[in-house]
Amino acid sequence: ATIKNADNSQKKEISSYKDILELYETLNYTPEAWQAGIREIPRVYLTTIGDRWGKTTTKEIDVLLKKQLFFRGLTPMILHSNELILKDRKRLEEIRTTMQGNNLIDEMDQIWIRKLAGLYKVNSSEGPVTESIIEELWKKVDIVPPSLALGQGAEESGWGTSRFAASGNAIYGQWTWGKSAMVPEEQRKELGNYGIAAFNSLQESICGYMLNLNTHNAYADLRNKRAELRKSGQKITGSVLAEQLTKYSERGEEYVTGLKSMMEYNQLSPVDDAYLSNEQPIYLIP
Numbered sequence: 690a691t692i693k694n695a696d697n698s699q700k701k702e703i704s705s706y707k708d709i710l711e712l713y714e715t716l717n718y719t720p721e722a723w724q725a726g727i728r729e730i731p732r733v734y735l736t737t738i739g740d741r742w743g744k745t746t747t748k749e750i751d752v753l754l755k756k757q758l759f760f761r762g763l764t765p766m767i768l769h770s771n772e773l774i775l776k777d778r779k780r781l782e783e784i785r786t787t788m789q790g791n792n793l794i795d796e797m798d799q800i801w802i803r804k805l806a807g808l809y810k811v812n813s814s815e816g817p818v819t820e821s822i823i824e825e826l827w828k829k830v831d832i833v834p835p836s837l838a839l840g841q842g843a844e845e846s847g848w849g850t851s852r853f854a855a856s857g858n859a860i861y862g863q864w865t866w867g868k869s870a871m872v873p874e875e876q877r878k879e880l881g882n883y884g885i886a887a888f889n890s891l892q893e894s895i896c897g898y899m900l901n902l903n904t905h906n907a908y909a910d911l912r913n914k915r916a917e918l919r920k921s922g923q924k925i926t927g928s929v930l931a932e933q934l935t936k937y938s939e940r941g942e943e944y945v946t947g948l949k950s951m952m953e954y955n956q957l958s959p960v961d962d963a964y965l966s967n968e969q970p971i972y973l974i975p
Contacts, residue, residue, distance in 0.1 A: 736972055835961055
């Protein structure tokens with residue numbers, strides 16, 4: 690069943706991966722279109738993974754189709770997450786330009802900056818918004834290359850088949866503490882009562898992952914490298930930023946080498962050139 694919402698977006702119920710493939714065909718979102726150089730991606734948003742994917746579907750299909758479905762399923766939401774970040778970055782740029790011109794920023798913009806600073810863990814004590822706050826935000830409020838987000842999603846969730854992905858849309862294995870955390874079977878007690886963060890939707894999971902890369906102290910090198918690329922007018926790519934993720938895993942350099950190898954083997958680099966269509970979203974409801 691397909692339900693049209695007041696904003697012209699659609700909710701489409703799906704009963705199996707075949708329904709998704711059929712929809713992708715009608716939208717020309719196919720491997721053939723990709724090979725032909727089409728980089729426009731439809732706004733088809735899978736709301737949740739569920740446990741059928743890992744327990745049943747991936748056992749019925751071959752490895753190539755599993756990878757294709759995983760990558761095509763996540764790409765629109767990764768692009769949308771970056772779209773949301775760039776919307777904030779554009780407003781931040783306008784405020785930054787105003788400040789660099791030695792002009793005062795208005796009260797509403799100051800309130801917005803403080804909220805953004807809270808989200809991105811930038812210290813903004815009481816008083817006027819300073820240039821240092823703006824510059825720190827400028828380094829943090831930026832995109833994560835889609836190829837990197839896809840590669841890490843596949844690596845951390847076993848192509849979406851992990852029990853954390855099934856029960857909590859946890860694609861990136863982000864740690865958290867508290868009662869809502871999903872506890873690993875082999876929890877290392879010496880590290881505390883940690884668990885894996887659960888999310889209400891895949892979109893929330895992806896946004897949470899990007900916010901983590903953009904705020905956590907462990908990924909300062911990634912943000913510095915990205916800012917360096919921006920400043921020199923170079924393209925921000927997943928293969929370059931992947932080299933800055935030695936602290937994402939206890940495996941360190943070995944993790945980075947494996948991640949880059951997987952990204953290269955699956956030819957993910959071209960996804961950094963992908964962009965979303967202007968069509969209204971279609972939300973896939975299992």
